[in-house]
Amino acid sequence: MDSGLYLLLWYSIVYGWPVPTIISALDRSDAGAVAAWVDEVLAKMPDKVAEYRKGKKGLIGLFMGEVKKLSRGKADPKVATQLLTDKLNARES
Numbered sequence: 001m002d003s004g005l006y007l008l009l010w011y012s013i014v015y016g017w018p019v020p021t022i023i024s025a026l027d028r029s030d031a032g033a034v035a036a037w038v039d040e041v042l043a044k045m046p047d048k049v050a051e052y053r054k055g056k057k058g059l060i061g062l063f064m065g066e067v068k069k070l071s072r073g074k075a076d077p078k079v080a081t082q083l084l085t086d087k088l089n090a091r092e093s
Helices: 003-015 019-028 031-044 046-053 057-071 077-092
Strands: none
Touching: 003 019, 003 031, 003 077, 019 077, 031 046, 031 057, 031 077, 046 057, 046 077, 057 077
16 A cells, blocks of 8 residues: 555544545654654653643643744644644543
8 A cells, every 4th residue: 555545544543534645644744753753742841741731732832833943844843733732621521
């Protein structure tokens, strides 16, 4: 299977993203790299992750800023925000 098609299916199934969003993300930045940056940011800031989960949803901007720093501006903001919210909410349960 073509790796692009595999990624498209994977993101559609795992995250429930619509196909146009995934295609846009894959075109603008490597989605795997964005996921790695998101994971790194969340791992570095466990105290802020806990605050987010207690209701300080405005911290998403802090996390997003850190992802932008790590990526040197290459991360697609839509994709990064979606990954951040998905991962923060998934880890809550």
